[in-house]
Amino acid sequence: MIAHQVKLAGRGKSGRDWFEVREANVSYDHPYDLPLEHALNIDFVNEAMGPSARVAVELSVEAARQLVKTIEAVLAEADRRGVLEDLPVVSVPARALA
Amino acid sequence: MYQTDQYEGMVAETTTMRGHNGEFINAYVARPLGSGPFPGMVVIHHAPGWDEWYRECTRRFAHHGHVAISPNLYFRDGHGSPEDVGAKVRAAGGAPDARVLGDLEGANTYLRSLPYVSGKIGIFGTCSGGRQAFLAACRLKGFDAAIDCWGGRVVQSKEELTPAQPVAPIEFTKDLSCPLLGLFGNEDKSPTPEQVDQQEAELKKHKKTYEFHRYDGAGHGFFYYDRAAYRQEQAVDGWKKVFAFLGRTLA
Numbered sequence: 001m002i003a004h005q006v007k008l009a010g011r012g013k014s015g016r017d018w019f020e021v022r023e024a025n026v027s028y029d030h031p032y033d034l035p036l037e038h039a040l041n042i043d044f045v046n047e048a049m050g051p052s053a054r055v056a057v058e059l060s061v062e063a064a065r066q067l068v069k070t071i072e073a074v075l076a077e078a079d080r081r082g083v084l085e086d087l088p089v090v091s092v093p094a095r096a097l098a
Numbered sequence: 099m100y101q102t103d104q105y106e107g108m109v110a111e112t113t114t115m116r117g118h119n120g121e122f123i124n125a126y127v128a129r130p131l132g133s134g135p136f137p138g139m140v141v142i143h144h145a146p147g148w149d150e151w152y153r154e155c156t157r158r159f160a161h162h163g164h165v166a167i168s169p170n171l172y173f174r175d176g177h178g179s180p181e182d183v184g185a186k187v188r189a190a191g192g193a194p195d196a197r198v199l200g201d202l203e204g205a206n207t208y209l210r211s212l213p214y215v216s217g218k219i220g221i222f223g224t225c226s227g228g229r230q231a232f233l234a235a236c237r238l239k240g241f242d243a244a245i246d247c248w249g250g251r252v253v254q255s256k257e258e259l260t261p262a263q264p265v266a267p268i269e270f271t272k273d274l275s276c277p278l279l280g281l282f283g284n285e286d287k288s289p290t291p292e293q294v295d296q297q298e299a300e301l302k303k304h305k306k307t308y309e310f311h312r313y314d315g316a317g318h319g320f321f322y323y324d325r326a327a328y329r330q331e332q333a334v335d336g337w338k339k340v341f342a343f344l345g346r347t348l349a
Contacts, residue, residue: 001145001188001191001192001250001251001288003188003189003190003191005189023189025185025188025189027188027189029145029188030145030146030225030318030319032146032181032184032185035325035326036326037286037287037317037318037319037327038287041185041188043185043189045185045186045189047186050176050177050178051175051176051177051178051179051182051183051185051186052178052179052182054182054185054186056181056185
């Protein structure tokens with residue numbers, strides 16, 4: 001098991017509700033649902049809200065690498081177009097977005 | 099073997115018990131009806147969490163004549179679905195060994211307090227629970243049989259050690275205090291067959307009583323019928339090995 005955590009600010013949708021995401025837990029470990037022995041797992045969570053505040057994805061290694069490349073490509077293109085909003089996200093309660 | 103005219107019955111429910119530092123945690127207990135005496139089993143859930151498979155596993159031990167208790171080793175990490183709580187513990191690098199040992203010792207004490215428990219107690223675990231079963235059999239007294247099913251990280255490199263898991267369990271092999279049964283898949287990546295070799299060499303070195311069974315065509319978690327890792331033939335044979343071992347060690 002390899003597990004890292006990154007602090008971040010964003011929003012995630014779990015079920016019908018959005019919540020404030022404060023951490024992403026990235027691990028290479030046994031997935032819950034993907035039929036592989038190991039997977040790249042990302043949990044977007046808010047630890048202060050309890051274990052159920054979680055948006056989970058489980059990816060194969062190839063899928064994870066493609067995702068990383070795609071995120072970088074999208075950000076690079078947005079930067080080229082001059083539309084990148086490189087500002088820190090202001091933390092506000094998720095209910096304010098509803 | 100079943101007889102069609104035999105009586106059988108079972109009670110299974112969640113309860114509370116004192117674990118590490120005397121703190122209350124919850125646990126799932128299943129036992130055959132009757133006054134016994136029955137041997138006890140501590141059933142350690144796997145890393146993904148205290149989930150339905152482990153409820154069924156606990157009842158399976160009761161069905162085979164044991165008073166079985168499965169403590170919720172993630173009790174202090176909050177409540178929610180087993181997957182959500184398990185994911186939280188995964189992010190933290192797993193449950194701390196010292197806390198786990200305290201909870202397993204508490205489960206042993208709980209069983210010993212029951213009037214229908216024989217005094218013989220085994221411990222069983224899969225995945226991280228296999229590692230913890232081996233660790234408990236080395237570090238704690240009061241177990242008469244231990245079953246390690248594909249426990250990864252019994253052998254740990256220095257870079258895998260953490261403040262929560264500061265010593266590789268293999269280092270404690272000399273203190274193993276009861277017979278050990280190990281079940282492993284030869285396609286497993288944690289533990290690898292080479293790591294199982296290392297564990298076995300250490301057991302031999304210290305002249306411990308053990309039996310290892312290694313299955314071709316199986317990887318990690320081949321008992322889990324709800325996962326792709328399930329291997330029917332190997333799992334059926336593995337369960338036979340489990341109950342044969344317990345029949346000898348907890349009689």
